[in-house]
Amino acid sequence: MSRPPFTPTVAALPKLVPFVGPEAMERARGRPFRARLGANESVFGPSPLAVAAMREAAGENWKYSDPESYELRAVIAAYHEVPVECVVVGEGIDGLLGLTCSLFLTPGSPVVTTDGAYPTFNFHVLAHGGKVHAVPMRAFREDVPRLIETAKTVCAPLIYVSNPNSPMGTWWTAGDIAAFIAELPPETLLVLDEAYCDTAPEPTSPAIDVSNPQIIRYRTFSKAYGLAGARIGYAVGERSTIEAFDKVRNHYGINRVGQLGAYAALRDQDYLKGAVAQIAASRNRIRAIAEANGLSSLPSAASFVAVDCGADGAFASRVLTGLLDRDVFVRKPVAKGLEHFIRISCGQDEDLALFAGALSDVLASVHA
Amino acid sequence: MSRPPFTPTVAALPKLVPFVGPEAMERARGRPFRARLGANESVFGPSPLAVAAMREAAGENWKYSDPESYELRAVIAAYHEVPVECVVVGEGIDGLLGLTCSLFLTPGSPVVTTDGAYPTFNFHVLAHGGKVHAVPMRAFREDVPRLIETAKTVCAPLIYVSNPNSPMGTWWTAGDIAAFIAELPPETLLVLDEAYCDTAPEPTSPAIDVSNPQIIRYRTFSKAYGLAGARIGYAVGERSTIEAFDKVRNHYGINRVGQLGAYAALRDQDYLKGAVAQIAASRNRIRAIAEANGLSSLPSAASFVAVDCGADGAFASRVLTGLLDRDVFVRKPVAKGLEHFIRISCGQDEDLALFAGALSDVLASVHA
Numbered sequence: 001m002s003r004p005p006f007t008p009t010v011a012a013l014p015k016l017v018p019f020v021g022p023e024a025m026e027r028a029r030g031r032p033f034r035a036r037l038g039a040n041e042s043v044f045g046p047s048p049l050a051v052a053a054m055r056e057a058a059g060e061n062w063k064y065s066d067p068e069s070y071e072l073r074a075v076i077a078a079y080h081e082v083p084v085e086c087v088v089v090g091e092g093i094d095g096l097l098g099l100t101c102s103l104f105l106t107p108g109s110p111v112v113t114t115d116g117a118y119p120t121f122n123f124h125v126l127a128h129g130g131k132v133h134a135v136p137m138r139a140f141r142e143d144v145p146r147l148i149e150t151a152k153t154v155c156a157p158l159i160y161v162s163n164p165n166s167p168m169g170t171w172w173t174a175g176d177i178a179a180f181i182a183e184l185p186p187e188t189l190l191v192l193d194e195a196y197c198d199t200a201p202e203p204t205s206p207a208i209d210v211s212n213p214q215i216i217r218y219r220t221f222s223k224a225y226g227l228a229g230a231r232i233g234y235a236v237g238e239r240s241t242i243e244a245f246d247k248v249r250n251h252y253g254i255n256r257v258g259q260l261g262a263y264a265a266l267r268d269q270d271y272l273k274g275a276v277a278q279i280a281a282s283r284n285r286i287r288a289i290a291e292a293n294g295l296s297s298l299p300s301a302a303s304f305v306a307v308d309c310g311a312d313g314a315f316a317s318r319v320l321t322g323l324l325d326r327d328v329f330v331r332k333p334v335a336k337g338l339e340h341f342i343r344i345s346c347g348q349d350e351d352l353a354l355f356a357g358a359l360s361d362v363l364a365s366v367h368a
Numbered sequence: 369m370s371r372p373p374f375t376p377t378v379a380a381l382p383k384l385v386p387f388v389g390p391e392a393m394e395r396a397r398g399r400p401f402r403a404r405l406g407a408n409e410s411v412f413g414p415s416p417l418a419v420a421a422m423r424e425a426a427g428e429n430w431k432y433s434d435p436e437s438y439e440l441r442a443v444i445a446a447y448h449e450v451p452v453e454c455v456v457v458g459e460g461i462d463g464l465l466g467l468t469c470s471l472f473l474t475p476g477s478p479v480v481t482t483d484g485a486y487p488t489f490n491f492h493v494l495a496h497g498g499k500v501h502a503v504p505m506r507a508f509r510e511d512v513p514r515l516i517e518t519a520k521t522v523c524a525p526l527i528y529v530s531n532p533n534s535p536m537g538t539w540w541t542a543g544d545i546a547a548f549i550a551e552l553p554p555e556t557l558l559v560l561d562e563a564y565c566d567t568a569p570e571p572t573s574p575a576i577d578v579s580n581p582q583i584i585r586y587r588t589f590s591k592a593y594g595l596a597g598a599r600i601g602y603a604v605g606e607r608s609t610i611e612a613f614d615k616v617r618n619h620y621g622i623n624r625v626g627q628l629g630a631y632a633a634l635r636d637q638d639y640l641k642g643a644v645a646q647i648a649a650s651r652n653r654i655r656a657i658a659e660a661n662g663l664s665s666l667p668s669a670a671s672f673v674a675v676d677c678g679a680d681g682a683f684a685s686r687v688l689t690g691l692l693d694r695d696v697f698v699r700k701p702v703a704k705g706l707e708h709f710i711r712i713s714c715g716q717d718e719d720l721a722l723f724a725g726a727l728s729d730v731l732a733s734v735h736a
Contacts, residue, residue: 256597
């Protein structure tokens, strides 16, 4: 009486969780956080039109949602001025990254990414047996020229780039990215994760060119659109590549309420503009709090700020622990060269006031 | 300028969609259906407590949901009297079937299932490069003894059994299933899909035994619980098997609103009992409508009824087309030996009145 063996890939995988959620931390602590500034959610929430659409949809949740997500894909396609066949909707960018691995990776496939960039991408690569080649950041930015060089050397089918980048908030301009695209080796696909593009200064994202089969663009409703709980992301790319997702995706995986919420959110660009302005103001406030505490921070194009704790990684870990102990949920990078930072998501004024008080208190206590 | 090649498995896959959704059919027809009786949803909807929970959750949808789905797993575990570590939540049973394939299948792995059983399982097997060995039904039931014999012959790591079965609504008793489990060859896992167990007569499901690593049980909130749009399913099994899902699943794939809706729905067992009674009454009504039209039907333990159109598959296809043309959405099996049936999901009285009128009309016209 035994189960069949796991695949060699699964058997070789360590127990890995990309991010421990704040709820698990709260269960372990035995009390809730007072400020939720660690998961790069948007505390400013989604458009009220999206909330209204989701409330209304709740009563119709006995129906499966359209497995083609046609109406949502149609408004996304119109927004980006691309054919609807060039858009696929998934369970967040995370889900689409996993499917991308299913399309292109077999055990042993080399994949190039940045050390300290999005761990969930690495998680999916490893789950498909891929081999991660990680390049360090350069001046806290993803070193795209070196990523491309490495892809050439190892013949990688996939290069992962996030622009803007998490956890640092740094970015390349649209012109830079366009120049990198021109340098891609043949038979390499650029997985361009633009989760944070909506909060970035113009121009950060080059125009979407669905005639180029070497790039897929990944977008989400989880960040600036304020719908992290809805789990709706999408990918835009060349038609035959996007259509291949239909061979591997969970056709009935997209929930109805989230789908209708995202549809309403995308159509309310005025609200999005306002949320982006609130996020920008919050970024400035986080940087000012850091400065008031004698700490520097990186300019950020994303919905969070990386604050340099001014000493080594062990010191930053003590700051992180102190903030968590004071009920302020934030995170910190762990990659070499980034360990002296902590990362604070944008928040409401009251969230940031809690953060400011906790930070001063923590710094006084760890210096003492 | 070309993308990397798809994996050999993906490249070899035909364009396959498990089920074309009614929305796509409506777009093609240019008008909506008047009765939605084809997708085995529950028109009786979820508990009002679940609807209220989802409405309230809509305003909090800026937060990611707990990636461990801990509270939902805890109530599921308590309901089944198993440890919480033996429960994994996924994007419907569909999502969990795909993950099961990720855990156990490599290209060429043999998998045993029933010809005409759940096509979405086959879809995931093929997407993982597995080879489907399909056994015909016997007296419109899944021929589990022969499935087990075939698994022995081909050394299959996975056997798929649905109990009750779709599209026929037939079932085995709990005692039968327990006897089959005792006959499983070593290193074969029984994928026991119990999507429709909540509407089945007692005892259809044997007690869940999480000490046996050869079975995973799959349950859903999409059927009797009336939450198809929420995309919440779960699997229960031996702890080390269930924990392995963490190596391959999309940790942030479960939407917040659906998770809270499922939590509320599970806790309202009184409502579920009422919905199950409504489904049972609707089944009887469908069978009576069939009989009134001179057609026989199969006793069903599920939330639908398979009606024998009384002639060959081509005739049943004409009946199906006639019903669709009259704005009644139903489906029909396509597997050999089942083609003369159509399948009607349970509905409200007004849905079934539309079906009854359309069926009489269609039969008159196809006989003419």
